[in-house]
Each structure stands twice: as C-alpha cells, then as structure tokens.
Amino acid sequence: MKHIVKILSILVAVAAMWIGLLHISIVPKSQTWLLPLYLIISLACYGLLMVGVGLMRFPTCPQEAVLLQQDVVEAKDFLRQKGVDIGSD
Amino acid sequence: MAEKQEREKSKFSIIVPTYNERLNIALVVYLIFKHLRDIDFEIIVVDDGSPDGTQEIVKQLQQVYGDDRIILAARPKKLGLGTAYAHGLKHASGNFIVIMDADLSHHPKYLPSFIKKQMETGASIVTGTRYVSGGGVHGWNLMRKLTSRGANVLAHTILWPGVSDLTGSFRLYRKSVVEDLIRSCVSKGYVFQMEMIVRASRKGHHIEEVPITFVDRVYGSSKLGGSEIVEYLKGLVYLLFTT
Ligand SMILES: Nc1nc2c(ncn2[C@@H]2O[C@H](COP(=O)(O)OP(=O)(O)OP(=O)(O)O)[C@@H](O)[C@H]2O)c(=O)[nH]1
Ligand SMILES: [Mg+2]
Numbered sequence: 001m002k003h004i005v006k007i008l009s010i011l012v013a014v015a016a017m018w019i020g021l022l023h024i025s026i027v028p029k030s031q032t033w034l035l036p037l038y039l040i041i042s043l044a045c046y047g048l049l050m051v052g053v054g055l056m057r058f059p060t061c062p063q064e065a066v067l068l069q070q071d072v073v074e075a076k077d078f079l080r081q082k083g084v085d086i087g088s089d
Numbered sequence: 090m091a092e093k094q095e096r097e098k099s100k101f102s103i104i105v106p107t108y109n110e111r112l113n114i115a116l117v118v119y120l121i122f123k124h125l126r127d128i129d130f131e132i133i134v135v136d137d138g139s140p141d142g143t144q145e146i147v148k149q150l151q152q153v154y155g156d157d158r159i160i161l162a163a164r165p166k167k168l169g170l171g172t173a174y175a176h177g178l179k180h181a182s183g184n185f186i187v188i189m190d191a192d193l194s195h196h197p198k199y200l201p202s203f204i205k206k207q208m209e210t211g212a213s214i215v216t217g218t219r220y221v222s223g224g225g226v227h228g229w230n231l232m233r234k235l236t237s238r239g240a241n242v243l244a245h246t247i248l249w250p251g252v253s254d255l256t257g258s259f260r261l262y263r264k265s266v267v268e269d270l271i272r273s274c275v276s277k278g279y280v281f282q283m284e285m286i287v288r289a290s291r292k293g294h295h296i297e298e299v300p301i302t303f304v305d306r307v308y309g310s311s312k313l314g315g316s317e318i319v320e321y322l323k324g325l326v327y328l329l330f331t332t
Contacts, residue, residue, distance in 0.1 A: 003291075004329050042231065047242055054220075054238040061225035061302040068304050069192060075119040084149045086115050 101130040106173035110191040119199040129265035192306040195259040215261040217301035218254035228305030280324030
C-alpha cells in the first residue's frame with residue numbers, strides 16, 4: 001500500500017468520526033464545527049514543539065573537531081613519509 | 090552456522106565518491122587502514138575527473154597500500170553522486186558495501202562499529218545517525234540546525250521512515266540489497282539518501298542504526314548547492330506518493 005493511501009485512510013477515518021459527532025451532537029454543534037480547526041492547530045503546535053525541543057537538545061560534538069585535527073596531523077606525517085604528494089601546509 | 094560462515098568470508102567494499110578531494114582522500118584512506126586492521130576490505134574511489142588532481146593522489150596511494158586494496162574507478166566528468174555509487178558498485182568484489190563521503194565528515198573510526206552491528210544483528214543495512222546520544226554534529230550554525238530539525242520533523246510526520254537520520258549517507262549495505270535499491274532510486278542529492286532508506290524500510294529490510302559524529306568539512310568546498318530546501322520538499326512529496 002502506498003504511503004499516501006495510509007495517510008488518506010487516517011484522514012477519512014477522522015473525518016467520519018467528526019461527521020458522526022456532528023450528527024449525534026453530544027457536544028454542542030458550535031463546538032463540533034471548530035474541532036478540525038483545533039486539530040490543525042494542535043498538529044502545528046506539535047510540529048513546532050518538536051522542532052524547538054530538537055533544536056535545544058541538538059547533539060553537538062566540539063571535541064570531535066579537535067580529535068579530527070590530531071588525526072589529520074598524524075595522517076599527514078605518515079603520508080609525507082611515504083612520499084604521497086599532499087602538499088605543504 | 091551460516092552466521093559464522095558469513096563472518097569469516099565477509100569482505101567490505103568501501104565506495105568513496107570524490108570530486109576535488111585531493112587532500113581529503115589521502116587522509117581518509119590513511120584513517121580507513123588505521124581503523125580496519127583485521128578486516129578484509131577494499132576502497133573504491135569513484136572520481137569524476139577532478140581538476141585538482143585527485144586521481145594522481147589515488148595512484149600514489151595505490152603505490153603505498155597496493156592496487157588490490159585501493160581501486161580507482163574514474164569517470165571522465167562530473168556526473169553526480171547517485172550514478173557515482175552505481176559506478177563504484179560495478180567494481181566491488183565484497184559481499185558488503187560501505188558508502189561514505191571523502192570530506193572527513195564521515196570519520197573512518199566508526200567503521201568497526203558498523204561492522205560489529207551488522208555481525209551482531211545480521212542486518213541488511215546499518216546506517217549512521219547523528220541524532221541519538223553518542224552522535225552529534227559540529228560546525229553548523231543556528232540556521233543550519235533549524236533547517237535540519239525542521240526537515241527531520243516534517244519527514245517523520247509524513248513518511249514514518251523508521252530511522253532517525255534520513256539524509257545521512259554513511260551506511261553499510263548488504264551488496265544484493267544496495268544493488269536492488271540503487272536500481273529503484275531516481276532522486277538526486279540529499280533526497281537520494283532519503284529515498285534509499287525509505288524504500289529499504291518499505292521493502293522490509295532489516296535496518297539498524299549506529300551513532301556517528303559529523304564534523305563539517307574542513308578542507309575543500311561543498312558541491313551540493315542551489316535550492317536545496319525546495320528540492321527536499323519536492324523529494325518528500327515524491328516519496329509520499331511513490332513508496
Ligand atoms: N564522483 C563524484 N563525487 C561527488 C560528486 N559530488 C560530490 N561528490 C563527493 O561526494 C561526497 C559528498 O559531497 P559534499 O560536497 O561533501 O556534499 P555535502 O556533504 O552535502 O556538502 P558539505 O557540507 O560541503 O560537506 C564528497 O566526497 C564529494 O567529493 C560528483 O558529482 N561526483
Ligand atoms: Mg560533506
């Protein structure tokens with residue numbers, strides 16, 4: 001099943017529930033009309049929250065840059081010794 | 090036991106595409122040999138006629154390490170990354186394929202953990218991820234981080250890919266799997282990496298992740314450019330409808 005079909009089925013299911021709610025009206029109609037709007041807003045909030053949290057916890061590794069520099073020096077020494085033309089820095 | 094046999098006869102073909110990576114390729118080759126001591130492997134450099142003389146250096150490296158360990162698979166001109174992998178694959182004699190960048194953002198010290206993970210789990214794909222503990226990124230400004238997070242959240246919400254790092258390209262594949270995947274992938278640039286892993290996940294391949302750190306390139310310059318964000322969004326929609 002193509003992924004878009006999965007997502008569309010979920011949307012259809014949600015829409016069906018909503019129409020159901022509109023009909024049996026346990027919640028006041030005015031509220032039910034606004035439900036899709038709430039849904040979209042909460043989805044957007046969820047997205048922004050995830051981006052924010054991800055940004056705050058973004059894993060960084062400054063020590064790796066230092067280690068890499070050491071590896072580069074070591075590699076250059078070896079390669080120069082072997083006569084590989086890596087140029088002078 | 091089949092597993093044990095696989096371990097004994099495993100050979101890893103490491104495909105490294107290069108375009109103007111004269112210095113970097115030498116450093117990467119040294120580091121690969123340093124970190125893969127008791128392992129049967131070969132390095133396949135796919136160079137697209139780099140004007141900076143990358144191929145000269147590769148030939149010198151062949152003198153040092155042997156031309157059975159380093160294979161130069163050159164192409165006459167810059168033909169792009171996706172086809173570079175396919176080209177390298179034609180020269181590969183291993184039963185496992187590793188794909189990594191030459192620019193040192195993929196550090197060869199992680200290769201043993203890819204191999205170990207594959208052996209422990211029997212996975213068909215082991216993919217490096219920057220976004221778990223033990224992983225990380227260095228050298229990105231706030232804007233770059235923001236775009237990356239946004240892209241990731243968007244992709245996860247609409248694609249449910251089952252892996253945490255979609256656009257990373259440091260990966261180990263079973264050869265038969267990567268051959269099959271490459272045939273079915275048509276995207277370019279970052280989207281290509283995403284398409285590979287999403288299709289793999291949809292086909293039900295066993296995918297494992299290992300943490301890697303990613304230090305933004307120190308030498309040389311970036312070759313991917315232009316309207317990357319637009320391409321990425323188009324890629325998401327494409328994958329939404331075709332996978
Ligand atoms: N053979 C070949 N290699 C390429 C081509 N374009 C890029 N590469 C190589 O593919 C790897 C990844 O390219 P990069 O330029 O580092 O792309 P990137 O990591 O998105 O960009 P940076 O942020 O600059 O690191 C490097 O090893 C490049 O040398 C190409 O057209 N042909
Ligand atoms: Mg790079």
